[in-house]
Amino acid sequence: MHVKCVITDNDEVGIRPNETYLVLANEIGGSSNLSFSENDVRNYITRTLRCADDNADFKKMMNYFVRMKEINPNFFYAIDVDDANKFRSALWVDVRCRASYEYYGDVVSFDTTYRRNMHSLPFASFVGVNYHGKSTLLGCALLGSEEIPSFEWVFM
Template sequence: MDHINTSLDDIELDEEHDEAVEELNDNHVQPNSILPTVGMVFDSVNQVKSFYRQYAISKGFGIRTRSSRKNSKNELCYFMMVCSRAGKYVPLNHNEKIGRLTLANDCAARMIVSKRDDKWYISAFDDVHSHDLSPTKSRLFRGNKRMNLNVKRTLDLNAEAGVRMNKSYRSLVCATGGYEHMEFVEQDARNYVAKQKRALSKDGDAKALLNHFSSMREIHKDFFFDIDVDDDNRILNVFWADARSRAACEYFGDVISFDTTYLTNKYDMSFAPFVGLNHHG
């Protein structure tokens, strides 16, 4: 039996969907006005989402995923994308202030996509919106914003170098060719940098790292480590050297190779090993 998951908020479909979203983030999508039609065929989720996002930008509305379905093999076989103003606002409690500002407008615009024989088909499409459209602003609507890996890396490096965010963002604007070509605002950049810092201070990984280093020092008194944190006690840099490496440095420390080409996948932080060169090269 198929498994259905529905929500008025953005949801994660599955691993294939996550990879598709990441690919979209890495590519600058140009808007087009090609009308989606029932029966259109695509090779991947990435292609479908990219196509609908292009159309949404050209017409002037935001998009989000509203529901998905998996088959008995736990594979994605169906999903629905809607206008970002779909649905109705429902107060969490009766005491919540009436008249709260909300973008929800019960918009019925949607696109339903189904999978058959390893292909993705548009099985339903509605293009009637219950609100005004804004093509000139749609790049910055919910679901249309994008920040590719090159941008993220630039923000990370600038943050490490102490460059103020307003200057960092303006440099990206200049590189892109102007504000009209930006696919995110300065606040999005601030949120990204703050999120990266918070990720390094979570109890899980940070605490596990500290516990591991502490246990290593108890076992080997020559094990050394040092952790650099900011004013909010968030990890900035980590350095460690085991007993064997410190001993080897006494003999092969005259020439040291310093390599910063490594990156961790999870936090996108530079990993720079110090490698001594012995008489064997």
């Protein structure tokens, strides 16, 4: 069994990475016999299969960010791309989030538990707590993978 072919074929027909990982583990008698983790499968899919620079969704996201910046110069975004100009990560903060940070930025939570999107890219939110004890959004990021460099880029 050629692992990369199985991962690629399963991704093309819409089989989720966790299910692909389970299939691979079952084929060889358990996950302890695999030399990679479920996160490695997700990262492979993200890095190799879904981060092409001709990705229509990436272009739409960039167009949206440019439009928002034209509407309000205080809108902030940053995009990380590799040497081949392929998407790695994105960070954005709208005007309302910036204002909320000024008032409620004493304690900031960074949460990456939201991870279900069509590209299997981890979504991260920066959240604070307002004076009424309610969560308030302070910013968002779309990570290219769950590897350390993606997290380091967001916090630089």
